[in-house]
Amino acid sequence: MRRFKMLVFSEPFEGRDVEFDEWYTGRHLDDICALDGFTTAQRFKLHSVSMGSTLNKHLAIYDMETDDPDWVIENMFAHRDTEAMPIHPAFNLDATTVMLYEEATGLVLAKDRP
Structure with missing residues (x-):
């Protein structure tokens, strides 16, 4: 299965930051993770x-595992x-950018330091 962010x-x-x-x-991260293909959100x-x-000051990163990423996004x-994914009126959709990246390498970990 292919992996994406x-x-x-x-x-x-x-003026609507708190909402x-x-x-x-409290809601939207869970709504996205409830959809097929998504595994984590932060x-x-x-x-x-x-x-x-x-x-933008706000970023959400979602992990996705699928062989059909276009379908997951659609x-x-x-x-x-x-009702499954309501959008709050405080969310400015016109100021939103959504990008999908496919994993190109494995995770690189820091080496132990003396």
Whole structure:
């Protein structure tokens, strides 16, 4: 089975950070993981920018295992804004980017340090 990471860069509407965070962490991650193909989900908040620029302060990374990633993504979007995956009004979809990356290498671990 092929392995992927789906990265979702997102933003709440201005002044709706608390609602956005509560919904995303308390509901949306579970909704995505309930869909076929997804195995894990985790959220991150921007700490700093060392090079370049960014438009989004929020990142969610989802692990996916499937031989048909296009179907998994189509299925996810088919469930968007349904009872199985409601979208909170604090979530600014216009400021959202979704990208899918296929695993190209195995995981590299740090070597023991003296």
